[in-house]
Amino acid sequence: MDYVMTADSTDTNDNIIRQKRYSLGSKASVSRTDVKMTAEGVNVFYGAEQALDDININIHSKQITALIGPSGCGKSTFLRCLNRMNDVIDGCRVNGRITLDGEDIYAPSVDVVSIRSHIGMVFQKPNPFPKSIFENVVYGPKIHGLAQTQDEIEEIAISSLKKAGLFEEVKDRLHAPATGLSGGQQQRLCIARAISINPGVLLMDEPCSALDPIATARIEDLMWELKESITIIIVTHSMQQASRVSQQTGFFHMGVIAEVGTTEQIFQNPVDPRTRDYITGRFG
Amino acid sequence: MLTTDKKRLQKRHRAETRFRAYGVLSLMAAAGILFTLIYSIVSSGYTAFYRTTLLLDIKLDAERIAVTPPYSRNALMQGRYSSLVKSALYAQFPEVTDRRERRELSSLLSPGAELAVRDYLIDHPDSLGTTIALEVPMSSDFDQLYKEHLPRSGENIRFSEQQLQWFDRLLEEGRIEYGFNTQFLFGGDSRYPELAGIAGAVVGSFYALLVCFLLSFPLGIAAATYLEEFAPKTGLTRIIEANINNLAAVPSVIFGLLGLAIFLNVFGLPRSTPLVGGIVLSLMTLPTIIIATRASIRSVSPGIRQAGLAMGASPVQVVFHHVLPVAMPGTLTGTIIGLAQALGETAPLLMIGMVAFIANVPTTPLDPSAALPVQIFLWAESAERGFVEKTSAAIMVIMMFLIMMNLLAVIIRTRTQSKVE
DSSP, rough: OOOOOOOSSOOOOSSSHHHHHHHHHHHHTOTOEEEEEHHHHHHHHEEEEEEHHHHHHEEEEEEEEEEEOTTTSHHHHHHHTTTTTTGGGEEEEEEEEEEETEEETTTTSSHOOOOHHHEEOSSSSSSSSSHHHHHHHHHHHTTTTTTOOOHHHHHHHHHHHHHHOOOOHHGGGTBBBBBGSSSHHHHHHHHHHHHHHHEEEEEEESTTTTTTTTHHHHHHHHHHHHHSSSSSEEEOOHHHHHHHSSSEEEETTTTTEEEEEEEHHHSSSOOSSHHHHTTTTTTO | OHHHHHHHHHHHHHHHHHHHHHHHHHHHHHHHHHHHHHHHHHHHGGGGEEEEEEEEEEEOOOOHHTOOOSSHHHHHTOOOOOHHHHHHHHHTTTTOOOHHHHHHHHTOOOOHHHHHHHHHHHHOGGGGGEEEEEEEOOOHHHHHHHTTTOOOSTTTTTSOOOHHHHHHHHHHTTOOEEEEEHHHSSOOOOSSSGGGGSHHHHHHHHHHHHHHHHHHHHHHHHHHIIIIIISSSOHHHHHHHHHHHHHSSSOOHHHHHHHIIIIISSSSOOOOOOOHHHHHHHHHHHHHHHHHHHHHHHHHHHHEEEHHHHTTTOHEEEEEEIIIHHHHHHHHHHHHHHHHHHHHHOOHHHHHTTTSSSOOOOTTTTSSOOHHHHHHHHHHHSSHHHHHHHHHHHHHHHHHHHHHHHHHHHHHHHHHHHHHH
16 A cells, blocks of 8 residues: 655656755655654544545655645545544544554544644635734744744745745735735745744645636645655645645545655556546546 | 517516515615614603602701701711702792791702702812702602693693792792703612602613523523533434423513512522522523524534544533534523513513512612512503603613614624624
8 A cells, every 4th residue: 555755766857956955855765764653444424415435545744745636535534634634524524543653633632733833734725813914824833832932933934935936925014904915925935834833844735726827836845845844644636736746645545545655656557447537637 | 489478578567576676675674664663762752751840948957957066977877858848949939938838849949959968068068058059850740741731721730829829930030940850860669750760660670581581591501502512413403402492482471470489488598689580580591592503503514523633632622612613602692682672671580579669779689679660560550741751761761771782793793893804
């Protein structure tokens, strides 16, 4: 079930800059044992209905893992298991084992708040808090006690906005309402907010599906920069996006994970016939 | 082809014009009714803000007041001022000597005239022994005569020929003044229309609303938040939800009976006080606030909740940091509408005894007090002609309060909304 990506994949991407980044990025994860998160035998039920069936996947550190598949295949459900966002859904049960740095995040001793401070999330629709831009990025550090003085708070705000590539655009209106930003800016603000608490993992649930191509390109560039320090898992409907940004790809189909492998292998040489049909556009 | 099209188009245009005309007509009808209502109240009520006074030269004779030094406040309070004022009036009409005639003459004065002298003396104790020119209130009948609310002739005339002559002479001599009635705005209730003030009712209503707000606002928000955000969706919560909605439709007099039975008879809280009034009113306001708060909590986008949770905020933090601030404009609007309803509520206050005649302006919510709607009720059923204008004026005051509260709701809504958006 489990495919570990090879460090020096052959370059097929015709974007030279991307190629460069790609090889740079993968050097950081040369070690094959560098697994950030694992899922072992994960089943999810909504009431009596089973949404996910025996999911096994290893998420490699400081890489981008793309989860693709047709609508309703369970990829978003799986993503939400990874930071226990399914906890709040009535009648949702998760069993199996999901670990972060070797620790079971569903263990009774683990507090869900601390998990979410290590695993950030960006949603499909940009959802900034209806407060100022500044308040959006300092909210996480404040509630987790990462900054005490006003200077520290400002420093975190500025560095998060810079990392998200938003600082130059908003530096003159940090205290303006975040809802006044454009959709792409709002989504980058949500990314800035998510990384403001230095999570090791960033979950992205179709982060570009509500954005235009230019805003999408900016987010993808940003993901390339972020993966130097953060493990990213992205759910996407766009196979082009998956092939552009990810190093590892998992293909979900009807609640099971049909195939996991390097992005190269999945897109060039899929093993599973369902993957092949989906990739070549025969369904989905 | 084109002609049939044209016919249909004309028909549709006509229907549109007709519909617009209906709308304009109904708006005009509503505006007309509102205008009539306001006009009738204001035209019959504005005179209550004015009153007639009589300018008299009063000799402050310590002997006749029956006070001895030291002239303490207490001693002056107990002095006798009635004959002082009367002699000052008699001095204006030296030809009137007959006892019966003099009694008729003195009926030009309000019983408040001697109180006016007393209050002046308490404020200026040094003026004892001197003669002062003081404006003292006229009796209600002559006040109404001046305002032309009572007829000078006809069947049910309340004045003798002589009284009218005296009145006209005083008017000619410029001794009758017509000025702003501060006592109406700042005084308590009285049996005499010319002395009755609205302040007791205003302060009583204010305290009752304050108690009502302090109780129902936090309780309402807490209940609504729990029901919307935390309560498990079981049969029990559904029953509770349905009953809260039912509670909003319970006739207010029943809440009054409940207040009488429980707060007064079981808990022994003081009767006729704004405290109990406020508690009873909060029973009525609570469902309104809960319903409004729940609706505005429900309209908060789920994305904001998810964002908060994903940032590692606890559910309570999500509610207090993100959901409630966004829901606040709707909550406050609902609260103010609930309070405005409570302000106009009469029946429950009658039940808990706030209908009693109370002449003092309350200083705390524990003092017996009237309330604005009850005051209107009390004055409306008084027989004296002078209370007619007071009733309308009290309605003007309560409407001013309602308009102010609604304005406040609008201001809060636009302020907080522009902050959120």
